[in-house]
Amino acid sequence: GEDVEQSLFLSVREGDSSVINCTYTDSSSTYLYWYKQEPGAGLQLLTYIFSNMDMKQDQRLTVLLNKKDKHLSLRIADTQTGDSAIYFCAERSNTGKLIFGQGTTLQVKP
Amino acid sequence: DAGITQSPRYKITETGRQVTLMCHQTWSHSYMFWYRQDLGHGLRLIYYSAAADITDKGEVPDGYVVSRSKTENFPLTLESATRSQTSVYFCATSGNEQFFGPGTRLTVL
Numbered sequence: 084g085e086d087v088e089q090s091l092f093l094s095v096r097e098g099d100s101s102v103i104n105c106t107y108t109d110s111s112s113t114y115l116y117w118y119k120q121e122p123g124a125g126l127q128l129l130t131y132i133f134s135n136m137d138m139k140q141d142q143r144l145t146v147l148l149n150k151k152d153k154h155l156s157l158r159i160a161d162t163q164t165g166d167s168a169i170y171f172c173a174e175r176s177n178t179g180k181l182i183f184g185q186g187t188t189l190q191v192k193p
Numbered sequence: 194d195a196g197i198t199q200s201p202r203y204k205i206t207e208t209g210r211q212v213t214l215m216c217h218q219t220w221s222h223s224y225m226f227w228y229r230q231d232l233g234h235g236l237r238l239i240y241y242s243a244a245a246d247i248t249d250k251g252e253v254p255d256g257y258v259v260s261r262s263k264t265e266n267f268p269l270t271l272e273s274a275t276r277s278q279t280s281v282y283f284c285a286t287s288g289n290e291q292f293f294g295p296g297t298r299l300t301v302l
Binding site: 114116118124125126127128131171173175179180181182183184185186 | 224226228234235236238241243251283285287289290291292293294295296
């Protein structure tokens with residue numbers, strides 16, 4: 084069935100790069116998404132990538148997609164304390180549903 | 194303003210009562226979704242709708258009812274609330290991007 088896996092926790096120092104990884108199982112996924120959730124807030128769409136792309140860059144964010152391995156990553160360059168949050172990976176199947184990972188808590192130490 | 198709104202933002206109710214959570218979007222997106230978010234479970238899909246009058250079950254539909262008579266509205270009803278339905282509920286809509294509403298924090302006593 085459809086499943087999305089993420090590591091639960093990542094700690095980095097301010098100014099370093101963060102890389103959050105995600106694996107998914109549905110090979111028919113059309114889009115893959117990254118969301119950010121700050122405490123007590125809703126989910127903010129950060130970026131998404133279409134399944135026929137390998138990479139997408141948007142300012143400090145770089146998304147890499149390895150479709151063969153069903154692996155997605157989000158790199159945040161020059162990580163700031165304001166980047167501390169939970170990051171969710173999600174895949175969109177051809178039925179339109181999104182399947183979410185459990186979320187990765189990113190801790191940025193000053 | 195364009196967007197997705199949810200109401201109420203906070204709700205406290207008692208076991209056995211009926212509760213309806215509202216979701217409204219202004220984009221005319223075909224797809225709408227209801228999720229619940231609980232510690233340790235991430236986001237779980239309750240119901241979704243591909244268009245007006247078309248709804249389908251998600252991962253955790255038991256105890257919930259939805260309807261979609263108009264494209265812009267997708268209410269979620271808890272017919273007889275239970276403590277296990279205490280959660281944060283998010284509505285979402287989808288074109289290529291899926292946008293989330295601000296959430297409704299529901300407490301069932």
